[in-house]
Amino acid sequence: MEHDDHGFSHAERVHEDHRNAEHITSAIRHAESGVHLPRGEAVKLAVVGVGNAGCRLVNQILEAEQTTGRNLCNGNTLLINSTEPTFDATAHVPEARRLTIGDVYWEADGTDIDGDPDLAAEIAREEKNDIIRAFDHIEFHEVDGILVIAGLGRGTGGGAGAVVIDHLKAICDEPVYAVGVLPADSEGEQEALTAARSLQSFVSKADNVIAFDNDAWLDGERPTGGALDNRPEDDTADDEAPPSRPESDGSGYAAVNAALAERLVALFAAGEFREPSAEEYRMDPSDIIRALDTGGVSTIGYASFDLPQPGRLRSWVRALSDRFAWIPEPSWASATPRGDEDTPTDAAKINRLVREAARSKLTLPCEVSSAERALVVLSGPSKTVSRQGFEGGRYWLEKEADIVDVMAGDELNERATALTAVVLLSNVTDVDRITEIQETAVEHQQSLRTEGKQYGTARSE
Numbered sequence: 169m170e171h172d173d174h175g176f177s178h179a180e181r182v183h184e185d186h187r188n189a190e191h192i193t194s195a196i197r198h199a200e201s202g203v204h205l206p207r208g209e210a211v212k213l214a215v216v217g218v219g220n221a222g223c224r225l226v227n228q229i230l231e232a233e234q235t236t237g238r239n240l241c242n243g244n245t246l247l248i249n250s251t252e253p254t255f256d257a258t259a260h261v262p263e264a265r266r267l268t269i270g271d272v273y274w275e276a277d278g279t280d281i282d283g284d285p286d287l288a289a290e291i292a293r294e295e296k297n298d299i300i301r302a303f304d305h306i307e308f309h310e311v312d313g314i315l316v317i318a319g320l321g322r323g324t325g326g327g328a329g330a331v332v333i334d335h336l337k338a339i340c341d342e343p344v345y346a347v348g349v350l351p352a353d354s355e356g357e358q359e360a361l362t363a364a365r366s367l368q369s370f371v372s373k374a375d376n377v378i379a380f381d382n383d384a385w386l387d388g389e390r391p392t393g394g395a396l397d398n399r400p401e402d403d404t405a406d407d408e409a410p411p412s413r414p415e416s417d418g419s420g421y422a423a424v425n426a427a428l429a430e431r432l433v434a435l436f437a438a439g440e441f442r443e444p445s446a447e448e449y450r451m452d453p454s455d456i457i458r459a460l461d462t463g464g465v466s467t468i469g470y471a472s473f474d475l476p477q478p479g480r481l482r483s484w485v486r487a488l489s490d491r492f493a494w495i496p497e498p499s500w501a502s503a504t505p506r507g508d509e510d511t512p513t514d515a516a517k518i519n520r521l522v523r524e525a526a527r528s529k530l531t532l533p534c535e536v537s538s539a540e541r542a543l544v545v546l547s548g549p550s551k552t553v554s555r556q557g558f559e560g561g562r563y564w565l566e567k568e569a570d571i572v573d574v575m576a577g578d579e580l581n582e583r584a585t586a587l588t589a590v591v592l593l594s595n596v597t598d599v600d601r602i603t604e605i606q607e608t609a610v611e612h613q614q615s616l617r618t619e620g621k622q623y624g625t626a627r628s629e
C-alpha cells in the first residue's frame with residue numbers, strides 16, 4: 169500500500185484532512201460555547217456526594233486521587249446525608265464538609281427518609297439555607313464544574329440529590345454534572361420506580377448524568393454468602409426471593425466503587441500530567457466539557473495494560489545516559505524499546521486498546537453507536553504512545569462504532585507504569601437497562617394504584 173511523506177495511506181490521508189477540518193470547527197465551537205480552559209490545564213470539579221452511595225463514592229474518589237497522584241477536585245468536596253455516614257466511608261473528607269439533613273424531622277416525630285424520595289426532596293427544600301451555607305466550603309472560582317454523586321434507588325440520593333442540583337444551579341454559573349447510580353435488579357421494584365423517577369429529574373436538571381449500573385457491575389462479582397447476597401442459596405427460588413440490599417456499611421460495594429472512582433479520576437483529571445507532547449495530539453481538557461455539552465445520559469469505558477518495567481539496573485543506566493550525553497547507553501540497557509519508535513506492534517496494540525475501552529464493561533452498558541459524541545483519552549509514557557495506533561483507534565470509533573463526533577487527545581506521563589485508554593460516550597440513547605428499569609417502574613406504579621397504595625409519603629413535585 170502506498171504511503172505519503174507522513175506515512176499515511178490514501179484512506180488515512182482523507183481521514184486526516186477531515187480531522188484537520190474538524191479541528192477548525194472544534195476551535196469555532198469552543199469559542200461559541202464559552203469553554204476557555206487553557207491548553208494543558210486539567211478540569212477541576214467540586215464533588216458533592218448525596219446519600220450513602222454518593223458519600224462513599226466521593227471518599228473513594230479522594231482515595232483514587234491519592235493512589236494515582238492525580239487531582240480532580242483540589243479538596244473541593246461536600247457530603248450531604250440524612251444519616252451520619254460511617255467514619256470509614258468518609259475518612260478522606262474533613263468533618264466540616266459533612267452536612268446532615270433531616271434531623272429536625274427525626275427529633276420531632278421519629279420520621280426517617282428511609283427510601284422516600286419525596287420526603288427527602290421536601291427536607292432538602294426546607295433546609296435550603298443550611299445546604300447553601302454548606303456550599304461555602306466549595307471554592308467555585310477554582311472549579312470548572314460541579315459533580316453531584318448519588319444512588320438513585322432510594323430517598324436521600326434520588327430525592328434530595330435532585331434538589332441539591334437545583335440549589336447549585338441557582339447560585340453558580342458552572343455546569344452541574346451528576347453521577348447517578350442505578351439500583352441492581354435484585355433490590356426490588358420500589359427501588360426501580362424511585363430510580364426511574366430520579367433519573368428523569370436528574371437528566372432534566374443536570375447538564376449531563378454519567379450513569380453507573382450496579383446490576384451490571386455487581387453481577388458475577390457478588391460474593392456468595394457475602395455482604396451482597398442476602399438471598400436464599402436456591403437459585404430456583406429467585407422469583408420469590410425478597411429484595412436484597414448490601415449491608416448498611418456498604419462493604420459489599422468496595423470493588424465497584426473503586427472501579428467507578430478509577431474511571432472518573434482517569435477521565436476528569438486527564439491533562440493533569442503535563443509532559444511535553446505534540447500540540448495537535450495533546451489532550452485538551454475543554455473537550456471533556458464539550459463532550460458533556462450534549463446533556464442526557466453518558467457512560468465511561470476503560471481499558472489498560474501494565475507495561476513491562478525495565479530492571480532497576482537498566483533504568484538506572486538509562487537515566488544516567490539520559491542525564492549525561494557523554495555516557496553511552498550499553499545495548500543490554502536498550503533491550504526494551506525507548507524513544508519515539510512507532511513499531512507496527514505498538515500501533516496495533518494502541519489501536520486495540522482504544523477498541524477494548526469502547527467495548528469494555530461500560531459504567532452503563534449500552535449500544536455504543538447510539539452515543540452522540542465520544543471522547544478518547546490515551547495516557548502513558550511517550551515511548552509507548554503510538555500516534556498512528558491512536559489515530560487508528562479513533563478512526564474505528566468514528567466508522568465502525570458509527571459515532572459522528574469523536575474527540576481525542578493523549579496525555580504523556582513518563583512515570584506511568586500502565587497504558588490507559590478512557591472513552592466517554594455522551595448522550596447514549598439505546599440502553600437496555602434503562603428500558604428495563606422504566607418497565608418495572610410502570611408495572612410497580614400500576615400495582616400500587618390497584619392496591620390503593622400511595623408512592624412515597626410526602627407530596628410529589
Ligand SMILES: Nc1nc2c(ncn2[C@@H]2O[C@H](COP(=O)(O)OP(=O)(O)OP(=O)(O)O)[C@@H](O)[C@H]2O)c(=O)[nH]1
Binds near residue numbers: 224284359
Ligand atoms: N455503587 C454503589 N451503589 C450504592 C452504594 N450504596 C448504595 N448504593 C446504591 O444506591 C442506592 C441508594 O442507596 P443509599 O445511598 O444507601 O440510599 P440513600 O440515597 O442514602 O437514601 P436513604 O437510604 O433513603 O436515606 C441503592 O439503591 C443502591 O443501588 C455504594 O456504596 N456504591
